[in-house]
Amino acid sequence: MSEARSRLLDTATGLFYSEGIRAVGIDRVVAEGKVTRATLYRHFPSKDDLIVAYLGQVDAAIRVQVDAARAKNSTPEDVIRGVAQFIADDIQRAGFRGCAFLNAAAEYPDPDDAVHRAVLAHRQWFLDTMIELFTDLGKIDAEPAARHFVMLRDGAMAAGCLTDPEPVRETFLRGVEGLLTYRSRESVTT
Amino acid sequence: MSEARSRLLDTATGLFYSEGIRAVGIDRVVAEGKVTRATLYRHFPSKDDLIVAYLGQVDAAIRVQVDAARAKNSTPEDVIRGVAQFIADDIQRAGFRGCAFLNAAAEYPDPDDAVHRAVLAHRQWFLDTMIELFTDLGKIDAEPAARHFVMLRDGAMAAGCLTDPEPVRETFLRGVEGLLTYRSRESVTT
């Protein structure tokens, strides 16, 4: 990866995440990345490719965090707590602006769009990962529990950048704790 | 409200919600609303005003649904179930594309922006409403419970348009049921 390319990708990541994807034009990325338009288009054939690369970068960062949570904690329960913890930390981080993937999906709702598909791929991986963790924990209903976890995460990430993140963070961690402590006892009638 | 204006607003609502706000230009709204550009700008001084009006329309529709849930159910618990039910119904509706407000916030992250402020106002009202309902229920910790409810709702609305809505719906309703059945027993250490 050339230096200009990584600088470009970092600039795009910062701008797309903090201001929104459609709101940021190629010119902005080029200018703030100290790069020529020609250089950008050498590395990324179109803006869509740049967006997908941006999401890929965020995806990689999250996988690193999950791996770290796995490495640091011994019991499955603590691994889940570790994952919850870095989500909670993320929310109260300066410059937090919600989930990059949910935000991207809001701007690119078309399921055929490459950007949208990148969002779905990341989310599928994350759900599968959580199912795995809850399975390790010995839960018979690992999938519902994982879905519950993801739902809390999505809600927390969505709300955390709209108001004071502190109560959001607390509500999230408390919800996860409840999920680890009690099991679902009854099914709902649809 | 003139006929052209309401037609304009309905068209904008449909387009903005299903395709995203920035993705839809004034021309599209004008064309599909069978209206002239001049007419649009007579009723809405700028696109931002049209967006705010769009969110206002969605906000009004949700308030109607909450009022209906209040009118139909007698016990506070059932009112909350009613609110959860219309959210669950919304998710599995054809053309469901997530929460109009969360989507708008993703596109307009600037807190000073009129669009962003409209999102915050709606969310504040909804949280206050849920706190009220949980207070009616007699919960001592009404606010945490309401925050928990809103977090589940946000997560469900965000995820419901990205994959099969059925498991999302079920996870959401189950989470709400759990919230109504058990109370939070311990606080989390931050």
Add this chain to the structure above:
DNA sequence: CGCTAGATAGAACGATCGGTCTTCCTCAGC
């Protein structure tokens, strides 16, 4: 009747969009 408000139709504005192109310069590997 005349007046005004609201709608129609459509040209036009400058700005920006994503994307292509040419020209020159640099520097590492054969």
Add this chain to the structure above:
DNA sequence: GCTGAGGAAGACCGATCGTTCTATCTAGCG
């Protein structure tokens, strides 16, 4: 020492962005 890839600088493309404009028509109301 030459070659060729990667980058800088910037002109340029057609399309679309949000917005304003003039001109004409129509309906309701005094």
